[in-house]
Amino acid sequence: MYTPLVLGPDHVPLMKDGSQVAADPAMGVLSALFHGRCER
Secondary structure, eight states: OOOOOOOOGGGSOOOOOHHHHHHOHHHHHHHHHHHTTOOO
């Protein structure tokens, strides 16, 4: 039996620095998806 994995903004770090995104592009995409509308 499978258990679904549910992610939300609290589970994904906010990446503001391009070097962070360059080091982990997949997490950069998730960060943009989850925090794209934030005004931080």
